Amino acid sequence: xxxxxxxxxxxxxxxxxxxxxxxxxxxxxxxxxxxxxxxxxxxxxxxxxxxxxxxxxxxxxxxxxxxxxxxxxxxxxxxxxxxxxxxxxxxxxxxxxxxxxxxxxxxxxxxxxxxxxxxxxxxxxxxxxxxxxxxxxxxxxxxxxxxxxxxxxxxxxxxxxxxxxxxxxxxxxxxxxxxxxxxxxxxxxxxxxxxxxxxxxxxxxxxxxxxxxxxxxxxxxxxxxxxxxxxxxxxxxxxxxxxxxxxxxxxxxxxxxxxxxxxxxxxxxxxxxxxxxxxxxxxxxxxxxxxxxxxxxxxxxxxxxxxxxxxxxxxxxxxxxxxxxxxxxxxxxxxxxxxxxxxxxxxxxxxxxxxxxxxxxxxxxxxxxxxxxxxxxxxxxxxxxxxxxxxxxxxxxxxxxxxxxxxxxxxxxxxxxxxxxxxxxxxxxxxxxxxxxxxxxxxxxxxxxxxxxxxxxxxxxxxxxxxxxxxxxxxxxxxxxxxxxxxxxxxxxxxxxxxxxxxxxxxxxxxxxxxxxxxxxxxxxxxxxxxxxxxxxxxxxxxxxxxxxxxxxxxxxxxxxxxxxxxxxxxxxxxxxxxxxxxxxxxxxxxxxxxxxxxxxxxxxxxxxxxxxxxxxxxxxxxxxxxxxxxxxxxxxxxxxxxxxxxxxxxxxxxxxxxxxxxxxxxxxxxxxxxxxxxxxxxxxxxxxxxxxxxxxxxxxxxxxxxxxxxxxxxxx
Amino acid sequence: xxxxxxxxxxxxxxxxxxxxxxxxxxxxxxxxxxxxxxxxxxxxxxxxxxxxxxxxxxxxxxxxxxxxxxxxxxxxxxxxxxxxxxxxxxxxxxxxxxxxxxxxxxxxxxxxxxxxxxxxxxxxxxxxxxxxxxxxxxxxxxxxxxxxxxxxxxxxx
Numbered sequence: 001x002x003x004x005x006x007x008x009x010x011x012x013x014x015x016x017x018x019x020x021x022x023x024x025x026x027x028x029x030x031x032x033x034x035x036x037x038x039x040x041x042x043x044x045x046x047x048x049x050x051x052x053x054x055x056x057x058x059x060x061x062x063x064x065x066x067x068x069x070x071x072x073x074x075x076x077x078x079x080x081x082x083x084x085x086x087x088x089x090x091x092x093x094x095x096x097x098x099x100x101x102x103x104x105x106x107x108x109x110x111x112x113x114x115x116x117x118x119x120x121x122x123x124x125x126x127x128x129x130x131x132x133x134x135x136x137x138x139x140x141x142x143x144x145x146x147x148x149x150x151x152x153x154x155x156x157x158x159x160x161x162x163x164x165x166x167x168x169x170x171x172x173x174x175x176x177x178x179x180x181x182x183x184x185x186x187x188x189x190x191x192x193x194x195x196x197x198x199x200x201x202x203x204x205x206x207x208x209x210x211x212x213x214x215x216x217x218x219x220x221x222x223x224x225x226x227x228x229x230x231x232x233x234x235x236x237x238x239x240x241x242x243x244x245x246x247x248x249x250x251x252x253x254x255x256x257x258x259x260x261x262x263x264x265x266x267x268x269x270x271x272x273x274x275x276x277x278x279x280x281x282x283x284x285x286x287x288x289x290x291x292x293x294x295x296x297x298x299x300x301x302x303x304x305x306x307x308x309x310x311x312x313x314x315x316x317x318x319x320x321x322x323x324x325x326x327x328x329x330x331x332x333x334x335x336x337x338x339x340x341x342x343x344x345x346x347x348x349x350x351x352x353x354x355x356x357x358x359x360x361x362x363x364x365x366x367x368x369x370x371x372x373x374x375x376x377x378x379x380x381x382x383x384x385x386x387x388x389x390x391x392x393x394x395x396x397x398x399x400x401x402x403x404x405x406x407x408x409x410x411x412x413x414x415x416x417x418x419x420x421x422x423x424x425x426x427x428x429x430x431x432x433x434x435x436x437x438x439x440x441x442x443x444x445x446x447x448x449x450x451x452x453x454x455x456x457x458x459x460x461x462x463x464x465x466x467x468x469x470x471x472x473x474x475x476x477x478x479x480x481x482x483x484x485x486x487x488x489x490x491x492x493x494x495x496x497x498x499x500x501x502x503x504x505x506x507x508x509x510x511x512x513x514x515x516x517x518x519x520x521x522x523x524x525x526x527x528x529x530x531x532x533x534x535x536x537x538x539x540x541x542x543x544x545x546x547x548x549x550x551x552x553x554x555x556x557x558x559x560x561x562x563x564x565x566x567x568x569x570x571x572x573x574x575x576x577x578x579x580x581x582x583x584x585x586x587x588x589x590x591x592x593x594x595x596x597x598x599x600x601x602x603x604x605x606x607x608x609x610x611x612x613x614x615x616x617x618x619x620x621x622x623x624x625x626x627x628x629x630x631x632x633x634x635x636x637x638x639x640x641x642x643x644x645x646x647x648x649x650x651x652x653x654x655x656x657x658x659x660x661x662x663x664x665x666x667x668x669x670x671x672x673x674x675x676x677x678x679x680x681x682x683x684x685x686x687x688x689x690x691x692x693x694x695x696x697x698x699x700x701x702x703x704x705x706x707x708x709x710x711x712x713x714x715x716x717x
Numbered sequence: 718x719x720x721x722x723x724x725x726x727x728x729x730x731x732x733x734x735x736x737x738x739x740x741x742x743x744x745x746x747x748x749x750x751x752x753x754x755x756x757x758x759x760x761x762x763x764x765x766x767x768x769x770x771x772x773x774x775x776x777x778x779x780x781x782x783x784x785x786x787x788x789x790x791x792x793x794x795x796x797x798x799x800x801x802x803x804x805x806x807x808x809x810x811x812x813x814x815x816x817x818x819x820x821x822x823x824x825x826x827x828x829x830x831x832x833x834x835x836x837x838x839x840x841x842x843x844x845x846x847x848x849x850x851x852x853x854x855x856x857x858x859x860x861x862x863x864x865x866x867x868x869x870x871x872x873x874x
Contacts, residue, residue: 015809018817019824020801021752021792028751181756181764181818181852231754231818232852265757476816476853607812611854615815618855642761642850650843650856 006489006670009607012481023229026185026200027262034258037099037251038108040115042090045635046340047119049088055114061102064251071217075242076210082306082343084215084246091139091305092340093636094271101251101259124340126635128279128300131337139305139338146303146336147311149318151563153392154329159294163285169365171358173702175629176275178347179647182231184241184272185262188248196249197224202241203233204513205471205503211242212249226504233475235346238515239309240272270640273345276301276313278354282362290370292381294329297321303336304343310336315443316351319567322390323359324401324435325381330390341635346515349677353623353684356436357702360685378435393566396555400661401435404575404597407659408433412577412595421693431579432689434682439568440674441518445558453523453550454509457530461543466491467499468527470511472519477676478608479519485604486524486669490531517674520604524669526550553667570665572673573599576682580690587706589625589691591653599661602671606660609675613658616679622648624684628703723784726794736782741765743781744791752792752821763849766822767791773829792821800828800873804866811862815853822849827863835874836867
């Protein structure tokens with residue numbers, strides 16, 4: 001039985017199987033007669049494929065090309081422009097062209113070396129600047145933009161006409177690789193009558209199913225998707241797995257053998273989706289006291305070679321550009337541009353980390369221009385309950401930022417340290433505080449109009465067990481435990497009486513993808529409602545099946561075409577503090593301490609939420625400080641493993657001290673809001689602010705590498 | 718091919734393999750032990766960790782021939798020992814398990830440390846797991862789990 005406080009931690013249901021090494025990830029599957037697929041990739045960033053010279057394939061070896069795709073050769077997204085296998089042209093270095101399939105992986109590598117592809121090169125667009133220059137033939141459409149947005153709130157021109165001072169700044173953020181420890185992998189098994197079953201590492205079983213139904217041109221009954229244990233996702237297993245699943249399925253159907261597509265680290269790092277690099281311009285009109293009258297923001301995201309989900313990422317960027325600040329007159333323009341580089345995709349935060357960094361650093365600059373203490377300046381502008389959001393929606397719930405800031409100050413000693421480090425620049429120490437929010441769930445009307453989640457809860461006659469049927473996955477974030485807890489609590493039964501298998505699209509309804517910090521808040525609420533219904537019918541002497549469909553909260557209003565209204569049903573909030581010391585000779589940064597305060601509503605399990613906080617902040621610090629990813633002149637990633645793409649180790653940063661605020665959100669299960677993404681957003685601006693103070697520089701770029709600090713510090717001298 | 722004899726999880730084994738094969742492949746493919754994972758294939762991430770003569774080793778960069786005459790312990794062997802039971806308990810209580818992919822390696826890294834240093838301080842723990850990458854937890858809850866095991870392990874190490 002779950003005690004009255006649902007937040008009290010319980011043992012995670014999958015601890016033992018993972019600890020003992022028995023959890024079967026996709027590469028651990030043993031399948032008789034399995035063949036492996038090796039992807040042959042473009043060595044040209046942009047060009048026409050002129051010829052493909054193939055080696056003679058030994059018996060039992062096959063080539064799979066675009067011609068083997070029975071249906072539409074493009075992955076199903078909002079815009080279907082990304083081919084599973086390139087046919088006539090390539091648009092990025094590393095684009096998949098064909099697959100070699102056979103029983104021996106070493107032999108496949110040997111054969112792969114003998115495939116020679118000739119290209120007629122076309123000048124490649126490699127950067128956002130190239131993409132916007134108009135000097136190249138567009139990759140996409142007429143203007144080379146996958147999506148363009150433009151919205152305004154209030155009267156920006158009037159605000160700027162009244163301005164005493166106008167400050168304009170540019171910010172830039174880099175790539176970030178999800179770098180889950182388990183590389184991407186899928187196994188497709190051909191079944192009777194043209195059916196195919198696909199097993200693998202994934203966040204969104206139904207995205208894959210829908211992609212395969214379209215690509216195979218089959219009835220939906222012919223495609224079955226089953227999630228295996230998934231070794232981390234962080235967004236990287238939201239969109240890209242559809243491509244792998246397609247490859248495995250085409251090969252399985254052609255060869256009539258089970259086929260595994262298992263990426264190694266090099267392939268996964270260099271050729272799968274990453275966080276979008278961004279260039280952000282903020283221009284702010286201020287009165288004589290430094291108060292913000294209005295702001296113009298322009299945001300460009302590097303989408304890579306194909307649209308994928310860039311438009312949705314861009315939406316989150318443009319609707320969160322104000323961060324936690326009340327800016328009454330606002331004009332935002334934004335674009336996701338096409339470049340001949342690896343397509344970018346989902347990564348924890350989804351377009352928000354870029355803009356939260358920019359707005360937080362911009363607020364520092366504005367405070368500085370008026371010689372106001374930065375925290376005082378931020379507090380002058382933070383939103384409160386009833387204020388308008390960037391898109392003229394409403395902050396319906398209480399905003400507890402003032403209390404959170406106070407708590408973070410007490411935990412970290414921020415105020416005294418900030419003063420001391422300002423007074424003693426020779427210490428080369430700094431402390432920075434970031435304030436941030438995260439819109440929980442899909443942007444706009446996505447839940448209501450696109451996802452339309454459905455969940456099923458069943459109890460068999462004469463059984464005390466209840467089974468949850470949902471498509472949401474556990475990729476490490478603890479959903480196997482949290483969902484069981486919600487059902488157990490609502491039904492007042494032991495958690496061991498709640499079953500929740502890994503999703504299999506033949507068993508579970510489409511409760512939507514495991515993304516956007518939506519699983520607990522949106523699907524968990526469906527589960528709570530279903531459980532409450534089941535409880536009322538508990539005594540019935542028959543099988544009981546409860547179907548629960550998503551209904552949008554009454555108060556939410558969204559007009560997509562105008563980018564107006566409530567872009568999110570609710571917001572989670574955070575305050576981060578990072579303290580650093582910079583070595584003035586090497587410009588290496590030591591993190592001395594990190595503190596965080598989060599408002600995520602009611603935690604479904606405090607220990608699980610603590611794990612999200614700890615892990616999210618470390619990923620954010622990696623983004624801030626050390627995770628460098630760049631392309632060469634061919635748009636080829638210079639980083640392709642964990643040696644040259646370094647992620648934080650246990651030695652890199654001081655431990656995080658975290659505090660959870662207890663609040664209640666009425667439309668979330670037992671009061672819960674979204675957690676996962678929020679925790680990554682604040683580390684980078686807090687770190688950047690601390691480094692800026694320590695070295696008396698302005699930080700306008702992520703990651704804040706020692707080389708960057710050196711350049712900025714030397715410019716100051 | 719040559720014959721390689723070693724002790725695996727307490728049992729003598731004799732295999733006919735190319736001695737330059739990676740130990741990880743021999744364990745996973747020839748012996749069916751999938752507890753050691755391949756995360757990077759170049760000794761960077763530690764997901765493939767095993768114990769060789771009780772030292773922590775990345776099995777993805779060790780030739781199988783090197784273990785001839787030595788003792789190899791994988792998570793499949795270690796998970797039957799009382800030391801494992803203590804670590805599994807503290808890992809669960811500290812919330813040290815998320816996606817689980819690094820977990821078997823982390824457990825063995827903890828064992829290798831505690832076997833040498835039964836009462837490590839925080840810095841020693843951080844050092845001991847610094848060759849084992851985790852992308853989920855931010856490490857502190859793993860560090861705490863190892864500290865708890867050392868404190869509660871009374872006589873196990």
